[in-house]
Amino acid sequence: xxxxxxxxxxxxxxxxxxxxxxxxxxxxxxxxxxxxxxxxxxxxxxxxxxxxxxxxxxxxxxxxxxxxxxxxxxxxxxxxxxxxxxxxxxxxxxxxxxxxxxxxxxxxxxxxxxxxxxxxxxxxxxxxxxxxxxxxxxxxxxxxxxxxxxxxxxxxxxxxxxxxxxxxxxxxxxxxxxxxxxxxxxxxxxxxxxxxxxxxxxxxxxxxxxxxxxxxxxxxxxxxxxxxxxxxxxxxxxxxxxxxxxxxxxxxxxxxxxxxxxxxxxxxxxxxxxxxxxxxxxxx
Amino acid sequence: xxxxxxxxxxxxxxxxxxxxxxxxxxxxxxxxxxxxxxxxxxxxxxxxxxxxxxxxxxxxxxxxxxxxxxxxxxxxxxxxxxxxxxxxxxxxxxxxxxxxxxxxxxxxxxxxxxxxxxxxxxxxxxxxxxxxxxxxxxxxxxxxxxxxxxxxxxxxxxxx
Ligand SMILES: Cc1cc2nc3c(=O)[nH]c(=O)nc-3n(C[C@H](O)[C@H](O)[C@H](O)COP(=O)(O)OP(=O)(O)OC[C@H]3O[C@@H](n4cnc5c(N)ncnc54)[C@H](O)[C@@H]3O)c2cc1C
Ligand code: FES
Ligand code: FES
Numbered sequence: 214x215x216x217x218x219x220x221x222x223x224x225x226x227x228x229x230x231x232x233x234x235x236x237x238x239x240x241x242x243x244x245x246x247x248x249x250x251x252x253x254x255x256x257x258x259x260x261x262x263x264x265x266x267x268x269x270x271x272x273x274x275x276x277x278x279x280x281x282x283x284x285x286x287x288x289x290x291x292x293x294x295x296x297x298x299x300x301x302x303x304x305x306x307x308x309x310x311x312x313x314x315x316x317x318x319x320x321x322x323x324x325x326x327x328x329x330x331x332x333x334x335x336x337x338x339x340x341x342x343x344x345x346x347x348x349x350x351x352x353x354x355x356x357x358x359x360x361x362x363x364x365x366x367x368x369x370x371x372x373x374x375x376x377x378x379x380x381x382x383x384x385x386x387x388x389x390x391x392x393x394x395x396x397x398x399x400x401x402x403x404x405x406x407x408x409x410x411x412x413x414x415x416x417x418x419x420x421x422x423x424x425x426x427x428x429x430x431x432x433x434x435x436x437x438x439x440x441x442x443x444x445x446x447x448x449x450x451x452x453x454x455x456x457x458x459x460x461x462x463x464x465x466x467x468x469x470x471x472x473x474x475x476x477x478x479x480x481x482x483x484x485x486x487x488x489x490x491x492x493x494x495x496x497x
Numbered sequence: 498x499x500x501x502x503x504x505x506x507x508x509x510x511x512x513x514x515x516x517x518x519x520x521x522x523x524x525x526x527x528x529x530x531x532x533x534x535x536x537x538x539x540x541x542x543x544x545x546x547x548x549x550x551x552x553x554x555x556x557x558x559x560x561x562x563x564x565x566x567x568x569x570x571x572x573x574x575x576x577x578x579x580x581x582x583x584x585x586x587x588x589x590x591x592x593x594x595x596x597x598x599x600x601x602x603x604x605x606x607x608x609x610x611x612x613x614x615x616x617x618x619x620x621x622x623x624x625x626x627x628x629x630x631x632x633x634x635x636x637x638x639x640x641x642x643x644x645x646x647x648x649x650x651x652x653x654x655x656x657x
Contacts, residue, residue: 217520218518220499221519244566247563248558251561252543252561255542262498266565268566316546316631317628318556319558321555322557322558403630
């Protein structure tokens with residue numbers, strides 16, 4: 214199908230983009246990489262009157278090291294994040310998630326910020342952002358603010374972004390000594406959205422786990438932090454018995470959604486499978 | 498509000514300038530405005546890869562990019578890559594290995610494989626499959642396509 218007609222502007226600065234969004238209000242929509250938005254327009258699931266293309270706003274794309282950690286500009290394409298040595302060394306969790314996002318042609322266009330702003334419940338990057346305690350930088354008419362990942366993802370495709378605001382960058386804090394991360398997802402076909410996935414970021418000292426975060430995606434309306442299950446790790450080294458305890462705890466703690474790909478009992482089971490596969494090598 | 502835009506871009510090395518509807522996507526622009534019907538249209542929501550074209554050196558989904566977003570870009574389609582001979586060896590290997598039947602997926606498949614050999618010339622069979630995971634082929638079962646990629650590579654003196 215073809216989209217309903219719309220107007221198109223391509224502001225040359227962030228100020229102009231914010232002004233255009235402000236002027237047109239609810240009738241406008243930000244266009245980043247278009248890899249999710251274009252499909253919904255083509256299927257006429259949404260019909261904005263004007264698209265504000267932020268693709269050529271300067272300084273929105275790029276990856277740099279900061280005092281606080283790593284700053285990934287919202288318009289940075291997935292492919293650039295995937296190929297980045299900085300991301301591989303400073304945020305290995307994100308690096309290991311990238312190849313699972315869609316297919317090469319989609320990664321060439323789709324953006325880091327677009328995935329965060331869209332907040333698809335089965336998407337990889339929101340879960341990584343929550344696991345790493347990332348902070349979102351948001352610009353709007355009133356100025357700039359930052360929001361922690363925990364508070365940013367509110368529900369199904371729902372975020373802390375207000376109408377007229379632009380996500381400009383994601384700041385990933387530096388990784389503390391002894392912290393390790395692991396990522397895995399299960400999908401029916403490579404590149405499909407995951408049935409379920411796990412982004413883990415945990416402290417490991419001398420083969421023993423400490424604090425940590427187990428963030429699942431594809432199991433709820435937003436990334437789900439399995440707090441009680443992760444607490445079982447504290448002070449333990451890896452054993453099959455620990456794996457069993459965590460798998461049981463996850464069955465209690467998670468309340469997964471159902472769809473054509475997997476029902477809730479299957480997702481509960483797979484959560485334990487992922488936890489074992491991801492955690493065992495981290496303690497080794 | 499004006500729902501048209503003026504764009505200028507380079508397609509297969511030649512300059513093209515048009516006023517079009519803003520909602521026109523790149524693959525429709527190539528097919529309908531420029532008559533380049535080698536890029537196909539399948540699902541129109543990014544799933545099948547039939548619309549794959551090269552924009553500024555990288556493959557993209559022609560159905561998920563507005564022609565307006567390609568303003569100023571350097572675009573290459575299967576017609577252009579056939580004319581320059583860049584992928585002749587791949588095309589010959591496709592024919593020899595029966596890597597196409599109806600041919601609907603083939604232009605997108607060839608553009609995707611052309612990028613794969615730039616980025617990862619020594620790709621394993623598994624990596625080839627992953628790289629073409631966004632390109633549907635309903636005829637061949639993919640194995641022949643992977644065979645053709647390997648055959649072309651071997652002839653260039655690369656690993657089999
Ligand atoms: C076949 C296919 C498979 C896919 N598989 C996956 C997958 O497995 N995992 C996955 O995570 N994604 C997947 N995607 C989606 C892809 O990753 C998109 O790139 C991503 O979801 C959105 O990024 P975008 O830049 O394309 O955003 P767009 O499509 O341009 O925008 C998406 C939404 O976010 C808003 N938005 C975008 N940028 C900003 C910003 N900076 N500030 C405020 N709002 C903004 C837009 O207004 C729009 O509502 C897939 C897409 C396709 C076509
Ligand atoms: S037509 Fe573009 S991916 Fe199917
Ligand atoms: S040859 Fe028919 S779809 Fe691939």
